[in-house]
């Protein structure tokens with residue numbers, strides 16, 4: 001069968017390639033920078049720069065790898081319940097917050113429905129909406145990158161099902177207030193507040209869940225717990241939503257290693273939250289250094305990253321120049337961010353190097 005024919009069998013909206021722009025591997029980075037892989041400073045994906053904690057890594061030995069994991073996630077949900085204070089009926093785990101976004105699309109979005117996000121924001125909302133054959137409407141944030149609640153309300157119609165809002169927002173780092181959340185919840189659409197960076201911000205709207213059946217909160221273990229590679233995230237939502245998602249999810253969506261790491265993270269959480277504290281100090285260090293650099297500013301951030309503006313440089317030029325020094329940051333194609341780079345907070349040593357290189361180049 002020729003390629004033309006096989007494409008005719010595909011869902012028409014998926015035939016044109018639109019691959020998600022993921023970052024390159026450490027080896028590719030090293031080759032691009034022309035330096036040894038261990039010299040690379042990877043501050044482009046908001047990962048945990050301390051690496052996996054030894055106690056979490058130790059939990060991955062001697063696992064019953066020949067068995068399927070628990071489809072009902074009993075231990076996981078009990079553990080998350082103890083951590084979050086929400087009852088198990090409001091909790092569901094998955095392969096990262098990413099899987100939760102995909103599951104929400106499957107539950108709520110039919111082809112032709114509309115999905116809203118507020119740009120600039122995290123790309124997976126658009127990505128998953130496209131796969132669902134939804135129309136994606138991106139409502140621009142205001143000049144301070146705040147959500148324009150009135151503009152979102154103007155887009156509300158019977159075809160609009162979900163609004164995705166990251167808080168802290170990636171890449172801007174600002175949060176959605178409780179008042180804004182309440183205004184949005186009144187509209188009646190599903191309001192997804194993506195709190196992937198919750199452990200850094202300490203800010204949540206999850207306490208509104210008993211009041212609003214249309215509120216969904218997403219969380220992740222990728223950033224604060226340092227296990228992005230294992231893919232662990234979860235959702236807090238009304239039992240009605242959680243139960244319907246249990247019906248449609250892949251039964252074994254949290255694998256044995258991910259489950260063990262999640263439970264070990266909960267057990268050692270004080271130590272991991274201590275590392276979050278170190279990262280917040282490093283963010284402050286970066287802010288202070290940027291305050292004293294000419295033509296450099298940043299959006300006040302509640303996350304483990306800073307969207308930093310370089311008035312004297314095009315972001316793409318500076319991005320390339322940083323690579324030659326082994327420092328990888330994140331540029332954006334958004335026309336509002338042509339002078340901006342998102343810089344994740346690294347270890348104290350990495351921060352020293354990033355600041356050294358930036359004071360030379362910026």
Ligand SMILES: Cc1ncc(COP(=O)(O)O)c(C=O)c1O
Nearest residue numbers: 096097098166170196220222233
């Ligand atoms: C706002 C936001 N949501 C979700 C994710 C993905 O999280 P996970 O690794 O749990 O899938 C990210 C990752 O960068 C993010 O920035």
